[in-house]
Amino acid sequence: MEKKVLIVDDSNTMRKIVARSLRQAGFEFEKVLEAPDGQAALDLLAGEAVDIVLSDINMPVMDGIEFLRQKNADAQIKGIPVVMITTEAGTDVLREAMELGAVGTIKKPFTAEQVQEVLGKFL
Amino acid sequence: MMADRLNQVVGQAIAVTLENMAFMEIAPVQADTEVPTSDNGMMARMLVLEPFQGEVQLAATTALLRNVIEVVHAFPDEAVVEAMLSDMLGELLNTIGGRLLTEYLPESQSYRLGLPEVGWDLPDCSEGQSRAWNLQIEDQGLVLTLVGDGFFAG
Numbered sequence: 001m002e003k004k005v006l007i008v009d010d011s012n013t014m015r016k017i018v019a020r021s022l023r024q025a026g027f028e029f030e031k032v033l034e035a036p037d038g039q040a041a042l043d044l045l046a047g048e049a050v051d052i053v054l055s056d057i058n059m060p061v062m063d064g065i066e067f068l069r070q071k072n073a074d075a076q077i078k079g080i081p082v083v084m085i086t087t088e089a090g091t092d093v094l095r096e097a098m099e100l101g102a103v104g105t106i107k108k109p110f111t112a113e114q115v116q117e118v119l120g121k122f123l
Numbered sequence: 124m125m126a127d128r129l130n131q132v133v134g135q136a137i138a139v140t141l142e143n144m145a146f147m148e149i150a151p152v153q154a155d156t157e158v159p160t161s162d163n164g165m166m167a168r169m170l171v172l173e174p175f176q177g178e179v180q181l182a183a184t185t186a187l188l189r190n191v192i193e194v195v196h197a198f199p200d201e202a203v204v205e206a207m208l209s210d211m212l213g214e215l216l217n218t219i220g221g222r223l224l225t226e227y228l229p230e231s232q233s234y235r236l237g238l239p240e241v242g243w244d245l246p247d248c249s250e251g252q253s254r255a256w257n258l259q260i261e262d263q264g265l266v267l268t269l270v271g272d273g274f275f276a277g
Contacts, residue, residue, distance in 0.1 A: 017195055086221070087222060091234060108140075
């Protein structure tokens, strides 16, 4: 079954790199959606069901932590798995993300193999 | 000893980032390397907020940034405009800075970074010790500068 993914990152460059890595890792999606921050991601999820979200943490407008909080408060989208893609490995903020339900982390800079290893558990 | 370790960590952070993002290799700067200036390049800086106050700066020629963009975007469906150059330099800085601190600080040590700020010629308003690393990628220069006593303590 074809799936949909949402990539959340304030950097257009990083969104392109994540999308490229997904293809290189062998994942085929019916639709690859993009959002530049957590608020835009929530707005998008209100109208479109996705199978998984890949999100940065450090973003303007709404960061990845607040995005997780607000997603958890919405019963319609609470169950969508979120993988954090971030430079901030091993930090308190990453621990907080896991406590808020993030299902995995990918540390920047990453390879397609690392993306495959983490997302393979959920797709 | 500390300087050797910082050298190693900076080199690895830049090398792994460029390799993973754009499949490019870094090399020591040569006499004919085009060094980034305010005329031919852009500069970005990002504050280190915790566990010490500092700054990571990255300067690159626009030619290098265009080369990286062509790799990342595969076949750009639009002209490479200033916003794309800024975004690329900011993401390079964010990724290199994060990797650098992850490797340099003790494993259990948290850190917090600001958002990258990019410009053609940012004013120098940093305080503390600083050190720059000059590298080249495909004959184009890249300069990473660390500012702040916390990078050089110990």
